[in-house]
Amino acid sequence: MDFDLIVRGGTLPDGRVADIGIAGETIAAIEPELTAAAGTVIDARGNLISPPFVDPHFHMDATLSYGIPRINASGTLLEGIALWGELKPLLTHEAVRERALAYCDWAVSMGLLAIRTHVDVCDDRLLAVEALLEVKKTVAPYIDLQLVAFPQDGLYRSPTARQNTVRALDLGVDIVGGIPHFERTMADGTRSVTELCEIAAKRGLMVDLHCDETDDPLSRHIEQLAYETERLGLQGRVAGSHLTSMHSMDNYYVSKLLPLIAEAGVAAIPNPLINIMLQGRHDTFPKRRGLTRVKEMLALGIRVGWGQD
Template identity: 45%
Template sequence: MIAVSMGTYCVECHAPYLYRYCPKEFSCRSLIRRLRGRPDLYQVQIEQGRFSSISLQEDGYCSDQGEIDARGRLLCSPFIEPHIHLDAALTAGEPRWNESGTLFEGIECWSERKATLNREDIRRRALRTLELLVNQGVQYVRTHADVSDPGLVGLRTLCELRDELHDRLQIQVVAFPQEGIFSYPDGLALMEQAIEVGADVVGAIPHFEYTRELGEASLKEVIRLARDHDRLVDVHCDEIDDPSSRFLEVLAAEALFAEMGDRVTASHTTAMHSYDNAYCSKLFRLLKHSGINFISCPTESIHLQGRFDTYPKRRGLTRVKELDAAGINVCFAEDSIRDPWYSLGNGKLLRTLDFGLHICQMMGSVDFRRALDFITDHAARTLGIASDYGIAEGKLANCILLDGEDDYDVLCHQSDVLLSIREGKIIMQREPAHIVTPHYLLG
């Protein structure tokens, strides 16, 4: 019998699936399914945790024990959540709701909630949130942890979970100074301490620093810290409607000069929605030369931005379509799940992708054919994991099975993730939803 994880516990050994695999393992699996961008059916062999063979399927069915017949459904690389705040997840309404819907009231609400944080509280909510993500096909997560806290309780707890869950998920933890590096007491010392504790990525929030000069200084510091400690960089950059907020050019230039652009990410950059085209023409030249990555959070940004507008009202997303057309790497993220900044969210990146394509007006056939790139391959480049990510012989056997035939089909139906395999082991499985047609429609 193949032991699989269903819901919260493994049906075979009853272990919580976020903590360990069922001890029953198979050395080889064969899956018959479609691959993205290819019309035929393929047989995918998995041995010792890696894809050992990918070949055209001729007879169209499985017969050997231990094989899985996907019945022509789509095999896809695992989904990636490249920007989320696990320490704040599931705190919407605690201690009060963000009634204005602005970024800044959200930060105020979080500052009040942050005073009550403890390890058990963060673990409980983070595990519930990770369970949502795993059930939606996510196997890689980059989470920000607020280090505007002398005890660094959020960062310590999330680093602990990262290490505990390494066989289930690959988690990167960002040292994120929510209230600024230079505008918060001992902010820089806390960033350095966060790196010692184990942060994988260093962050900043230059537009929230008290002055332009402090914002620029914070960016120079995170590049220095990343270079000195061999860390990645992910900056909450220009998450504001102000067209004069132009820290992105500073971040890109510093990354270019340090020759580490592919290790640097600019998250949000919503002010770009308010930049004029003449400035963007100049800016894009720098962005391409720098090689930095971008993360857009469509549901969060459409909710938070444009709050000071009457009409016309800005959408407040970065220029995803233009960045992508220019060959600049950009991906989508959910950002928040029921926290002071965004009170909805369910861990389903297909929902985020749907919003993103609508808001960014990326609804052409070419966009649909490669839609899943924005929550898979592009995000892999952003997290720096592309070398062993993807469905190819020799790579780690990490994949998901989607209830559809191609990107367009999956997007249209917001399809279920039916199976999630990590290093050749099933970590999540569900039955496909069956749509029953009412008798009066059958004629």
């Protein structure tokens, strides 16, 4: 059999060295040595060949904006959100689109072909939403780009966030987002989880909330997220991003919580690269790292996907 393309001598994820024969758009053979001919041959000796990488948590509307209009001096999430608030009114459609496309070029060059990005809807112009919907179309031939409608400043805390979230979904954004720990009260956070899950259930969408991204062990919105997932039959369609408060929670409570997350089929998306920088900033000593409980979740069969944020 002849192939359109043979990739020779690359190392597969399991450590084997093999030739890969591709016919049309199909991987037709993986063997130690293919003798067939091919239209194109790529020499991959010494390189890794793997399925595409997936980044399930990103903020493409903020990518490549470091230093605009200034840098985050305290290194905290709260200053980060405030800084993003300063940048937002200065954004233009073109600038968001060009930075996002530049990032997508980098992503593809590193083998990253599936990205879920949150997009802030707390700008009544919905400029970033429109720019990223355009980017999604542009990169569709090579990147599977999902958009999450993300009310960064709080679904209830920001006066127009609720209506803007719905507007963004109407424009074609794929997933319902939220940030319960940033609402004014725990009760509002809880209520936001319920309402966002109801919106998703009604529209047949997925849910991915920034959930408990704090060092406060009493931030327990993931509990409500698992509850609403069960109640509304959203199993397998819901993710909790960050979950850093779990680092600081008491073990007895976590021993009850994790099985409920597993039972509801809620996935976890930790973002350790960013959270080891952001969390524990208010601590003197000992300083917490603010990473969620990955090994314990995996042991219970909870799906975990690493994000870049």
